Structure formats: structure tokens, C-alpha cells
Amino acid sequence: MQTTFTIETPGPGLTEFTRDVAAWLPAASGLLTLMIRHTSASLLIQENADPDVQIDLTEWLHRTVPPSTDSSLSYLTHTFEGPDDMPGHIKAMLLPVSLQIPVADGRMRLGTWQGIYLVEHRTRPHRRDVAAHFATDG
């Protein structure tokens, strides 16, 4: 059982789509896999209680891997797609491209504070596709 989730992002930061995934799952036990079909955005499971956590994670990524116009990154060569492109690839190297979540009786076995996020690394809004796969326990 497979589908595609399409997520609109407003630019850098986390967009939660836990409910979309939960609504798609059948009332069965099995294994859920999500994989993002892009190389400058990521998937992430993180805290969904205090929204400040999402802001801090985004800011840490921005300061650790700044735009390629920053003098600390002057050695980068892939810059013709804009100063946010190569840093986006670097961030996408460090964060998950796929997530696996065991499912029991139709419910993801996430912890109390865990939500599923798409992390946009580019400056402009984007439309991002996430391939989803669910295998029912045999």
C-alpha cells in the first residue's frame, strides 16, 4: 500500500504532517516508511509540544550551514542555483531522507511528544513530495 503526500512549505523551517499520515493508515499493524523525493529538504521526527523547538532547530541549521555567500563557505563551487542551494544539500545530507515507524492496530508507535515534519532548506516556498509505503504484518 503506497501513496504520495504533497506538502507546501513557506520557506525554511518545519511543517508538521503527522495527521495526514495518521489518517492514511489502515486499522492494521505493520511498518510505515516515508521517503522525501528531494535533495534540499528533509524529513524529521521531533517534539511537537513547544513550537519554539522548531524555530531553534531551524536557526541552528541556518547558523551552522549559512548561505554560501558567507565567507566561511567560500570554497563551495555549486553556487549557480543560489546561495541557499548548496547549504540545502548539506543540511539534507545531515537530516533524514527516510523515516520508519512501527504501527500497532492502525496507530503509529510515536512517543507522546513526537510529530512528523518536513524540513524545508530552501529560501522560497516549495511543493515537496513524500513517498509513503505501508506493509501490513503478514
Add this chain to the structure above:
Amino acid sequence: MQTTFTIETPGPGLTEFTRDVAAWLPAASGLLTLMIRHTSASLLIQENADPDVQIDLTEWLHRTVPPSTDSSLSYLTHTFEGPDDMPGHIKAMLLPVSLQIPVADGRMRLGTWQGIYLVEHRTRPHRRDVAAHFATDG
């Protein structure tokens, strides 16, 4: 087939639980998935020969993402849960939340030096739950 492993951690660092996982697996081929149900601790497959590797990995994480009282992180806003909380979320963003290991005839196909670890990012000891799923090859 699913279960939960509960791991007691003594504070920051790696706790190996390869044997617990190996003992749970049936004598079958398939795919093992582990997912940690927390957002300030991680899973990791790493070298289990020289324990100094685990110490060095923990120290590198601590120096790269120090406590939020460090002046380099003064921009962080989610600090009310303590100076080790937001750095814990950042480290959990960078390390695996889930692991997948092919299994052949009941044995994980790990390399000679690979062990399965829980990585604690918080300062105090914690009890951490890891959701486990095994799908037998059909």
C-alpha cells in the same frame, strides 16, 4: 512481530543493547526496524571494539552542540527545560531516530565491528523506550 526495549541510561553517552535485540529475533530471515520514542536521545550503529570511540563521539557532540548557557548558543529560545534540553533536540535531529537491519536466518547482517547503541543526550539518567518491529520474509 513487535516489542519494546527499555534502556536505562546513566546520562550523556552510548549504551549498547545489541544482545537484547539479537535475543529477541526469531530464527528467520526478514527486516528489523528499531525506532526511539523520544526527541532528546538517538539510536546509532557504531564500532563496538574500542570503547574510546564511544567516548570521543560523545565528546565531539558535546563540543559541537554545547549546553545552551554557552554564549555561542545565546539565540536559542527553548531553554526553560534546562541547558541540556535544546542541545539534546539538536543532537537528536542529527543522529538516527530509526534503524533498519536486514536479518538472515535469525542473525542481523551487521558488520564485524558494528554494535547497536542508544545515545543519551540529556545530563540526567533516563529510561528510554525503543519500539522494535520484525517482518519475516514472505
Add this chain to the structure above:
Amino acid sequence: MQTTFTIETPGPGLTEFTRDVAAWLPAASGLLTLMIRHTSASLLIQENADPDVQIDLTEWLHRTVPPSTDSSLSYLTHTFEGPDDMPGHIKAMLLPVSLQIPVADGRMRLGTWQGIYLVEHRTRPHRRDVAAHFATDG
């Protein structure tokens, strides 16, 4: 259905093996899992259009985690296997050890620009084994 891909690496950097994986898959839908059986090399899904991206990713890793002879890493203790060994473990902590890719009718659901890479972290050429698992949808 399982196999092992063996990849020869020329030293630090990305080696693509998307075609080897594609050729191995049956004409079925299901879930592909790849897991590297080493702790100083990684797997990665990244852009396969402009090769400069691969060079920049490798250079960023090298500057962010330099050889352990660099004064910034003088606290490391696991150094007897050479100045590229402990940095290799650190990089392997940050990049994926396993990848999961949904497959539809024998084709991986990768995005247009996504390729599958092995990332070598050691200085010398190595032979690296990647465990592969494919589960057909039931």
C-alpha cells in the same frame, strides 16, 4: 530477497551505485532497504545532476570534521588507527547507515535528481559491503 553490493572506493568522496541497485530489483512493488556494514563509511541519497555537489559535500565534511591531527580535535583519544579514523566514525555518526526506498512495479520511487551513493570517509581506497533487502508487497 537479499543480497550484498560490494563497492570499491578511491578514498574520500561519493561513489554512485544507483544502477546496480536498480538492476537487482524484481518487477514488483515493495520496500528496499540498504545498510552499510561499516562504521567509517556511509550511505546517502543526493543530487546526481551536477558532480560539483558531491565535491562540495565531501569538502564540507572534511572541513567540519578535519583529521584528528588538527588542533581543534586534540581531545580525541582513539587516534592509533590514523588521523582519518576517528573523524570517519564521527562522519558515519552524522550520515545514514541505512536507507529505505519504496518501490513501485520494479522502479525505485526516487525523485528526478536523486541518486544512491556510498560515502567513503577514510583516506585510502576501501572495499565496502552494503547489505540489501527487498520485501515484496503482500
